[in-house]
Amino acid sequence: xxxxxxxxxxxxxxxxxxxxxxxxxxxxxxxxxxxxxxxxxxxxxxxxxxxxxxxxxxxxxxxxxxxxxxxxxxxxxxxxxxxxxxxxxxxxxxxxxxxxxxxxxxxxxxxxxxxxxxxxxx
Amino acid sequence: xxxxxxxxxxxxxxxxxxxxxxxxxxxxxxxxxxxxxxxxxxxxxxxxxxxxxxxxxxxxxxxxxxxxxxxxxxxxxxxxxxxxxxxxxxxxxxxxxxxxxxxxxx
Numbered sequence: 265x266x267x268x269x270x271x272x273x274x275x276x277x278x279x280x281x282x283x284x285x286x287x288x289x290x291x292x293x294x295x296x297x298x299x300x301x302x303x304x305x306x307x308x309x310x311x312x313x314x315x316x317x318x319x320x321x322x323x324x325x326x327x328x329x330x331x332x333x334x335x336x337x338x339x340x341x342x343x344x345x346x347x348x349x350x351x352x353x354x355x356x357x358x359x360x361x362x363x364x365x366x367x368x369x370x371x372x373x374x375x376x377x378x379x380x381x382x383x384x385x386x
Numbered sequence: 387x388x389x390x391x392x393x394x395x396x397x398x399x400x401x402x403x404x405x406x407x408x409x410x411x412x413x414x415x416x417x418x419x420x421x422x423x424x425x426x427x428x429x430x431x432x433x434x435x436x437x438x439x440x441x442x443x444x445x446x447x448x449x450x451x452x453x454x455x456x457x458x459x460x461x462x463x464x465x466x467x468x469x470x471x472x473x474x475x476x477x478x479x480x481x482x483x484x485x486x487x488x489x490x491x492x
Contacts, residue, residue, distance in 0.1 A: 308473065308483055308484070308485050308486045309422075309430065309473055309475075309483040309486075310483070311480065311481045311482075311483070323480060325480070359429055359430075369477070369479070370418060370477040370478070371477045371480070371481045372420055372432070372435055372477050373420075373422075373430070373432065373475075374432050374441075376429035376430055376431075377429065378428075378429055379429060
């Protein structure tokens with residue numbers, strides 16, 4: 265059974281940093297690209313970032329480019345999101361999501377974690 | 387960037403009703419369209435991919451159609467478990483989601 269478990273969320277002040285983690289199990293992690301998708305409270309879904317199976321291809325939404333860094337450790341079956349210079353508008357539930365391919369595209373999300381909440385507030 | 391527009395934003399329906407949700411893309415995405423269902427407090431669940439392919443385990447009352455810029459999700463006979471929010475997503479390029487359609491009890 266595919267499982268994606270996010271962690272690392274919390275309350276953080278504007279301008280500070282936070283690192284999210286996603287622990288994957290139930291599938292061959294290094295066969296697939298992985299992504300982060302977020303959802304602000306009461307709002308819709310927004311793709312944040314994605315990384316190919318070997319970290320060779322990486323993409324970011326314009327809203328986080330230059331502030332967020334995605335990475336993965338295939339030996340630990342883990343995905344990460346380093347978030348710097350956080351803003352109030354980054355407040356959201358952050359989901360880790362698996363796709364069906366090893367490359368960045370196409371981004372069809374077939375499994376999602378339950379999310380970790382990031383709140384940016386002073 | 388490709389924009390996705392769903393309509394309606396909210397839909398009130400009764401159990402047994404046939405329900406249709408529309409999704410329009412700002413430019414052609416061929417058939418690179420997916421539909422997700424999200425219930426309160428839960429992660430999205432993939433229902434339909436490639437515009438009309440039913441994900442494994444999804445009831446056959448769900449169907450998708452369309453290509454190019456116009457797509458529909460149809461629930462042939464609404465069940466109590468189907469009251470949720472539905473999102474379309476293009477995955478032809480960096481993904482964009484529609485704003486969601488909430489299906490609520492009439």
